Amino acid sequence: xxxxxVLAANxxxxxxxxxxxxxxxxxLWASDDVTCIHPGWDLLVGRQQVMAxxxxxxxxxxxxxxxxxxxxxxxxxxxxxxxxGERIGEAQMIATNTxxxxxDRWWMTHHxxxxxxxxxxxxxxxxxxxx
Amino acid sequence: xxxxxVLAANxxxxxxxxxxxxxxxxxLWASDDVTCIHPGWDLLVGRQQVMAxxxxxxxxxxxxxxxxxxxxxxxxxxxxxxxxGERIGEAQMIATNTxxxxxDRWWMTHHxxxxxxxxxxxxxxxxxxxx
Numbered sequence: 001x002x003x004x005x006v007l008a009a010n011x012x013x014x015x016x017x018x019x020x021x022x023x024x025x026x027x028l029w030a031s032d033d034v035t036c037i038h039p040g041w042d043l044l045v046g047r048q049q050v051m052a053x054x055x056x057x058x059x060x061x062x063x064x065x066x067x068x069x070x071x072x073x074x075x076x077x078x079x080x081x082x083x084x085g086e087r088i089g090e091a092q093m094i095a096t097n098t099x100x101x102x103x104d105r106w107w108m109t110h111h112x113x114x115x116x117x118x119x120x121x122x123x124x125x126x127x128x129x130x131x
Numbered sequence: 132x133x134x135x136x137v138l139a140a141n142x143x144x145x146x147x148x149x150x151x152x153x154x155x156x157x158x159l160w161a162s163d164d165v166t167c168i169h170p171g172w173d174l175l176v177g178r179q180q181v182m183a184x185x186x187x188x189x190x191x192x193x194x195x196x197x198x199x200x201x202x203x204x205x206x207x208x209x210x211x212x213x214x215x216g217e218r219i220g221e222a223q224m225i226a227t228n229t230x231x232x233x234x235d236r237w238w239m240t241h242h243x244x245x246x247x248x249x250x251x252x253x254x255x256x257x258x259x260x261x262x
Contacts, residue, residue, distance in 0.1 A: 033205060035203065035214055037214075037225055037227070037245070039245070040245075040246065040247065040248035041247070041248070042225065042247050043203075043214060043216070043225055045203070072166065072174075072176070074164060074240065074241075076208065076209055076210035076231050077207065077208035077209055077210060078207055078208055079207035079208060079210035079211075080210075081212075081229055081241060083166055083168075083174060083241070083243075085174075094168055094173065094174055094243075096168070096227050096229075096241065096243040098212055098227075098229070100207055109205065110205075110212060110214070110227065112214075112225075112227040112243055112245070114168070114170070114171075114243070114245030114246075115171065115245075116171065116172070116173050117171035117172070
């Protein structure tokens with residue numbers, strides 16, 4: 001249940017995304033209690049809705065230039081989050097991914113991605129690990 | 132470490148947001164390893180950045196009409212997520228909040244909120260618990 005293992009699971013998610021590999025994507029997600037929020041979308045609940053969304057998204061092929069940047073993992077017992085940047089071309093997004101550990105591996109239970117605005121309204125500009 | 136307790140902690144977060152109560156907000160967050168993603172913002176890392184953002188956001192008063200809708204909690208050992216809708220007036224957002232249990236209570240460790248677009252590009256419209 002190491003940080004390295006959950007970061008590897010997170011990278012497998014982006015690898016499946018890049019390759020448009022629906023089978024690999026399906027294999028990553030837990031069997032139930034899964035949720036997903038794509039950028040601008042409403043919440044998807046349950047395996048059927050979540051996988052239908054990936055089928056629609058990956059149906060036109062993968063996002064070859066999708067890159068996961070500066071993943072930050074936080075592991076507490078058998079649950080973990082990975083927060084990371086996502087870049088596709090010039091678009092910058094940010095994601096919260098959660099994983100649960102059982103049956104000897106980490107399984108994805110939640111993905112929440114949203115766009116990062118170019119200009120952030122903050123007096124003291126943040127210097128997160130995305131830069 | 133019940134679902135009810137983590138939902139209560141989540142509601143306390145929105146209550147502090149509504150009231151513009153920076154002290155209550157500060158009391159909710161864990162002592163370290165905290166992160167926050169406000170809608171459209173880049174990642175904020177660490178207590179200093181996160182609380183500075185809340186000071187800026189709540190400095191002009193609370194968001195009196197902020198409502199948390201249909202919270203969905205998932206508890207695994209000493210870590211939990213709550214996914215919920217957020218409404219301020221006509222604006223609809225969606226949030227992933229994470230909590231860690233120690234010292235007899237749940238502490239907030241991450242908040243990720245983003246806007247939901249009015250029109251979702253999905254062949255079969257999702258029917259999440261936000262409706």
